[in-house]
Amino acid sequence: MKVLSHETLPLRQPEDVVLVRNKVRNWMQEEGYRLIAQTRLATAVSELARNALDYGGGGVARLEKVQNGSREGIRVVIEDRGPGIADVEQAMRDGYTTGSGMGLGLGGARRLVDEFEIWSQPGQGTRVTIVQWR
Amino acid sequence: MEKIPILKLGDLLLVSIQVDMHDRLALALQDDLTGQVVKHKARGVLIDISALEIVDSFIGRMLSNIAAMTRTLGAETVVVGMRPAVAITIVELGMALNDVHTALNVEKGIALLESLIREREAVEAHEGPQP
Ligand SMILES: Nc1ncnc2c1ncn2[C@@H]1O[C@H](COP(=O)(O)OP(=O)(O)OP(=O)(O)O)[C@@H](O)[C@H]1O
Ligand SMILES: [Mg+2]
Numbered sequence: 001m002k003v004l005s006h007e008t009l010p011l012r013q014p015e016d017v018v019l020v021r022n023k024v025r026n027w028m029q030e031e032g033y034r035l036i037a038q039t040r041l042a043t044a045v046s047e048l049a050r051n052a053l054d055y056g057g058g059g060v061a062r063l064e065k066v067q068n069g070s071r072e073g074i075r076v077v078i079e080d081r082g083p084g085i086a087d088v089e090q091a092m093r094d095g096y097t098t099g100s101g102m103g104l105g106l107g108g109a110r111r112l113v114d115e116f117e118i119w120s121q122p123g124q125g126t127r128v129t130i131v132q133w134r
Numbered sequence: 135m136e137k138i139p140i141l142k143l144g145d146l147l148l149v150s151i152q153v154d155m156h157d158r159l160a161l162a163l164q165d166d167l168t169g170q171v172v173k174h175k176a177r178g179v180l181i182d183i184s185a186l187e188i189v190d191s192f193i194g195r196m197l198s199n200i201a202a203m204t205r206t207l208g209a210e211t212v213v214v215g216m217r218p219a220v221a222i223t224i225v226e227l228g229m230a231l232n233d234v235h236t237a238l239n240v241e242k243g244i245a246l247l248e249s250l251i252r253e254r255e256a257v258e259a260h261e262g263p264q265p
Contacts (some may be wrong), residue, residue: 014156039188039219046190094228104191108227
């Protein structure tokens, strides 16, 4: 997969979650992605960015325009160096939360995007990579 | 601090969310609205979300919370103007928002609120005033 361009944004406060999800939407709007694709990816990014902030103690979001053969897409990598997740499978399950949420963020984000990959290591942090194809 | 304005119209409170909702702002609106319902003894709350391009689990939860809390305080809540793409992503996220009344636009929302309020008043007249 070729990265055509990229941008990295910090996730330090609630306003940053808004900035990142808006940037994703703006990129996709400019590139002529369907409205529903824009809405899905921006919503997934919002969930993952909030997790990085609330559970990971903050992190970064890397936005990439990518190309795979003739296919174009937007990839977003959201990463933190927080406590990590001991049981990823459990965390992915709808309704599982250790906070005051609904436990829908991870499972919901996976349903909203074309590709979803999560890496997490207790004591090291969490990284979620998502892709929406055109 | 930025704040989302709440308009009072008779016994209704009207909110139009015109800014990007970050989490702190959503919590502030929730507190503000419940406070105003009590202060003005409002019977209905109308929330216009037509400007919201996304509704994630946090904003969805805020809408549910507002509906549940205002109901306890004697007011019905109706959410209007949800964009079709937002409606789709809410379902895909796994949020039902079953407990939240919705209507297409402000006009239909006010009509729905009025009928919900009448229903409630009929029940209250029958059962005596609610605690
Ligand atoms: N970046 C992270 N670092 C550490 N733990 C995380 C991270 N992301 C998620 N988790 C853990 O996984 C659980 C489930 O996350 P998920 O986003 O699905 O639900 P939630 O954040 O608890 O609630 P919701 O997203 O519905 O508000 C969290 O409660 C938390 O324990
Ligand atoms: Mg979450």
